Amino acid sequence: MLAQEFIRRKRDGGDLAADAIAEFVRGITDGSVTDAQISAFAMAVFFNGLSADETVALTLSMRDSGDVLDWSGIDRPICDKHSTGGVGDNVSLMLAPIAAACGLGVPMISGRGLGHTGGTLDKMDSIPGYTTQPDNALFRRAVEEAGCAIIGQTADLAPADKRFYGVRDVTATVESIQLITASILSKKLAAGLGSLVLDVKFGNGAFIADYDKARELAKTLVKVANGAGTQTTALMTDMNQPLASAAGNAVEVTNAVEFLTGVHRDPRLETVTLALAAEMLVVSELDSSPATALSRARDALNSGAAAETFGKMVHVLGGPSDFVENHAAHLEKAALTATVDAPEAGHVASISTRDIGIAVVELGGGRRRSEDKIDHAVGITGLIDTGTAVEKGAPLAVVHARDEASLAVARDAILAAYVISEAEPEVAEPVAERIVG
Template sequence: MLLPQEIIRRKRDGHSLSEREIGAFVAGLTGGSVSEAQAAAFAMAVLFRDMSRNETILLTLAMRDSGSVLKWDGIGRPVADKHSTGGVGDNVSLMLAPIAAACGLAVPMISGRGLGHTGGTLDKLQSIPGYDIAPDPLRFAQVVGDVGCAIVGQTADLAPADRRLYAIRDVTATVESVPLITASILSKKLAAGLQTLLMDVKVGTGAFMQDINEARILARSLVEVATGAGVPTVALITDMNEPLADAAGNAVEVMNCVDFLKCGKAGSRLETLVLAEVAEMLVQSGLVETVAAGESMARTALSSGRALETFGRMVHALGGPADFCDRPETYLPKAPVMAEVPAPADGYLAACDARAIGLAVVDMGGGRRQVSDAVDHRVGFSDMLALGSAVTKGQSIARVHATSRDEADIATKAVLSSYRIDAGPPALSPVVVERIA
C-alpha cells in the first residue's frame, strides 16, 4: 500500500511520480483516505517542484477516470467547449455557450466556482433563482440535446478527485501551479466527452499568469496534454489587464450577459473576444472553414436573437424562470447600497490593477476566503469604464453594489487605487494576444 505522506515526500524532494503513485493519491482523494492537510501538502509540493509533461498527463487522466466519462453518441452535433483560466469580469462563457449552440454546436460546459481573486461561472449562475448547477447526468444530457448547451458544475460522478482538490487549492495559495491548473481543467473537460476544446489563457494584472512567457507555458501545457489525450485543442492567450466586461461580481455579470445577448455590446473588448472564440470553435468543429466565416455566423446568431433565446431556454431547462431573459432585473438579487466611483482628475484611464478589483469583490463577500464561505451574489461593480476612456473629474468610472455604506466606501477606495489616470490616451493591448495550436 502506498502511503499518501510517502508520495508527498517524494514530490517534495523533487522526484518524478509514477503512474502507480499518482493513481494511488488520486484514488485517496476520491475515496477520502487522503486528508485535506495531505491534499494541501501535495498541492504545495507540486507548486514548488513542478511536474513533467508525462506526470501531468498521468494526473489528468487519473483525475478524469476518478468518475464517469460522458458519451455523446447520436447527438447529431459536433461536441465542443471552451474554458478560461480565470480573470476579472470574465463572463464570456455565459454568452459563448448559447451563441455556439445557436450556430450548431453541442456545448456541455462543466464550469467551476471562483478561485482566488477570479470570479466563477457557477457562482454567477447561482444568482438566477432555481438554476440547478448540479443536475443529474440524464437531465444534463437532455438539456444539451434539446437546447444545444448546458452550463453546470461537476456532479458527484464527474472528476470527483478534481472537485476536492480544486476547493483546497483555492484557499491554500496553490492556484498558480501549471500542472495542477492543467490537470484540473482538462480532467473535467475530458470527462465531458468533448471532441474539440478551446482554451482561453489569461495574461495580465487580473490573471493568474501575469507574464506572457508564463502564459505561453500554460497554454502549451494545456494544448499538448489535451491533444495527447485525444482532444484536439487550440489556445488563445488573451489580455486581462482590466476587467473584461464592464461588470465584476455575480448577479451584475449575469445582467451584463443578458444585455450583451440583447444588444451585443458593439465595439467592446468583450464582444471582440466572444466572437473570436466562437469562431475558433466553429473552425475546430468543421462547421466553417475560416475564422472570418465563423465570426460572421456568430454575429448572425447574436443579431437574430437566436442566442438570447437559447440562453433563456437553457436557464429554464435547468430550473430557472421561463421569462428570465425578459425580466432579469426582477429575478436577480440587488445590493441594498449603490454608489458611484468619481474620477479624481481629468484625463484618460490608462492602467488598471484588475487583480485588486477582483479582490475588492471578494472582500465585499462576492468570493470566498475559505472553502465553506457563502457567496453574496448581490455585490460587485457595474458600469466600469474601459481603459482609454476620457474622463472628467467627478465623472463616474464605476458603480459599487454593496451591503452597507461602509462597505461601499471601502470598495470605492479600492477602485480608485486600482486605476491610473494620465493626461494623454494610453496605448492599448489587443484583447487576443496570441494563438497556440
Template sequence: MTLLPQEIIRRKRDGGTLDAEQIRNFIEGLASGRVSEGQAASFAMAIFFRGLSVPERVALTQAMMESGEVLKWDLPGPVLDKHSTGGVGDTVSLALGPAVAACGGFVPMISGRGLGHTGGTLDKFDSIPGYVTQPDIDTFRRVTREVGCAIIGQTADLAPADKRLYAIRDVTATVESIDLITASILSKKLAAGLQGLVMDVKFGSGAFMDNARGARALAESLVLVANGAGLPTSALLTDMDQPLASVAGNAVEVAYAIDYLTGRRRERRFHEVTVELSAEMLVLGRIAANVGEAREKVERAIASGKAAEVFQCMVVALGGPADLLERPSQHLQAAPVILPVHADRPGTVERIATRDIGVAVVALGGGRTRPQDPIDHAVGLTDLVEVGAAVDAGHPLAIVHARSVEAAEIAAHAVRTAYTIGEGGTAPAPMILERIGAAS
C-alpha cells in the same frame, strides 16, 4: 499492488519521475479516501516544486478523469467546450455557450466557482433564482441534447479526485502550478466526453499568470497534454490588464450577459473575445471551414437573437424563470447601496490594477476567502471605465453595489486606488496576443 502514498510523495519530493501506475494508484486513493488530506497537500506541494514531465502530466490528467464517470455522447453535432483560466469581468461563457449551440455545436460546459480574485461562472448562475447548477447526470445529458447547451458545476460523478485536490490546492498555496492546473482543467473536460476544446489563457494584472511568458507556457502545456490524451485543443492568449467587461460581480454579470445577448449593450473588447473563442470552437468542430467563416456564423447567431433564445431555453430547462431575458431586474438580486466612484482629479485612465478590482468585489462579499464562504450575489461593480477613457465629475470610474454604506466606501477607495489617471491618451492593447495550436 497497492503502493504506500507516502512513498509516492517521497519519490516526487526527491525529484524522481512517477510512472503511470504510481500516479493512478495515488489518485485512486484520493478518490476513495485512502489518501489523507495531508498526503494530498504534500503531493501537490511536491509537484509544485519538482514539476512533472509531459508523460506524467498526461498520466495525472487521465487518472483524475478515470476517477469517476466518463460521458459518451450520441448527438447530431460536435461536442465542444471552452475554458478560461479566469479573470475579472470574464462573463464570456454566458454568451459563448449559447452562441456556439445556435451555430450547431453542443456545449456541455462544466464550470467552477470563483477562485481568489477571479469570478466563477457557477457563482454567476447561482444568482439566477431556481437555476440548478449541479443537476444529476441524466438532466445534464437531456438539457445538452434538447437545448444544445448546459452550463453546470462539477458533479460528484465527474472527476471526483480533481474536485477533492482542487479544494486542497486552494488553501495550500499550490494553485499556480502549471502541472496541476493542466491536469485539473483537462480531467474535467475529458470526463465530459468532448470532441474539441478551446482554452482562453489570460495574462496581465487581473490574471493568475501576470505575464505573457507564463501564460504561453500554460497554454502550450494544456494544448500538448489535451492532444496527447486524444482531445483536439487550441488556445488563445488574451489580455487581462483591465476588466474584460465593464462589470464585476455575480448578478451584475448575468444582467450584463443578458444585455449583450439581447443587443442592449455590446462592448467592443468583450465582443471580440467572445466571437474569437466561439469561432475557434466552430472550426475545431468542423462547423466552419476556417476562422473567417466561423466568425460570420457567430456574429449572425448573436445579432439575430438565436443565441439569446438558446440562453433562455437553457435557463428554463435548468429551473430558472421563463421571463429572465425580458425582466432581469425582477429576478436578479440588487444591492441596497449604490455609490458612484469618482477619480481624485479629471484626466485619462492610463492603467488599471485589475487584480485589485477583483479583490474589491471579494471584499464586498461577491467572492470567497475560504471555500465554505457564502456568496452575496447582489454586490459588485458596474460601469467600470476602460484604459484610455476620460474621467471627470460627470464620468465616474465605476459604480459600487454594496450591502452597506461602509462597505461601499471601502470598495470605492479600492477602486480609486486601482486606477492610474494621467493627462495623455493610452493606446489600447490588443485583446488577443497569440494562438497556440490554433485552427486554420
C-alpha cells in the same frame, strides 16, 4: 507499488510509469493514500516537475476516477471552453449559447469564485430557480433541448482531483504548472468532450500576471489535452482591465443579457467572446475557416438566435421562462447605488484590475471563506476602459452595495485602482495570441 516508493521515485527526479500513476490516483479516490502522502507527492512534483507523458497519465487517471459522460445519440459536436479566470469575465454566459446556436453541443462545467475572480456558477445562481448542480439526466436534457448547459462539477466527476486540490490548497503546491494542467483537464475531459478551447488570461487581473508564465501554462494545457485525445487550442487574452463593464453576479448576468439582445455590448468583451466562439467552431471541425467561423458566430448573435438559446437553457434548468425578456424583474437589486467620479481630467492610463475584483468581494459579491454566502445583488457597473478620456467629475463606475460602509470601501478601492494621466496611453488588443498543438 508502495505509495512511499512512488513518492520517493519522484522526489529523486525519476520518471513515473502510467500504471503507477493510475494506482496512486486510485488510492487518492478510495482513501488508501493519506493526505500526508498526497502532500508529499505534490511537493515532489512542485520541485521536480512532470514530463508531458506523466502529466497526460495523471490527467487521464483523475478523469477516470469518476464518471465520464457519454454524449452519444446527440447529433452535435461536443465542445467546451475553459477560462483561467478574471474580473468581469462573464464570457461563458454569452459564448455557450452563441456556440450552441451555431450547432455545437456545449456541456459547460464551470466553477465558483476563487480569490479576486468571479465564478460563473455564482453568476448563474443569481437567476431564480436555475439549477447549477443538476443530475446527469437533467444535464443531458438541457444539452439536447437547448444545445448548452452551464453547470457545476458534480461529486461523480473527477473526485480524485477534488481531494488532490484540497490538499494542494493548504500545502503551497497549487502553483505547479503540471498539477494545474491535470486539475483543469481532468474535470473538462470527464465531461466527455470532443474538443476544447482554452482562454488563458494574463495581466494584473489574472492569476498568472506574467505573459511568459501564462503562455507556458497555455502551451502545457494544449499539449496535454491533445495528448489525452481531445483536440484543443488556446487563446491568450488580456486581463489588464476588467473584461466587461460590470463586475459582480447579477450585474454581470444583466450585462450578458444586454449583450445577447444587442442592448449594450462592451467592445473588448465582444472581441474575446466571438474569437472564442469562432475557435470552438474551428477546433470542433464544424467550420474550417476562422473567418467564416467568426462570421457565423456573429450572425448567431445578431440574429437573436443566441439570446433565444440562452433563454431556453435557463428555462430547462429551472429558471423563469421569460428571463431574457424580463431579467430586470427577476434579478435581485442592491439597496444602494452610487457613482464614483473621476477626481481629475485626463485619460485612464491603467486600472489595477485585481483591486476591482477584491472590491467586489468586499461588497459581499465573493467569498472570504469557502462557507460564506454570496450577495448576488452587489457589484460594480459602468466600469470605463483604459484609454478613455474623462473630465473631472465624470463617472468612472457605479457601485451597487448593501450598506453605506461597504459602499464607501468600494468607492475608495475604485479611486485607488484607476490611474488618470494627461497623456493618452497605448491600449493592447484583447486577444494576444493563438496557441495550437
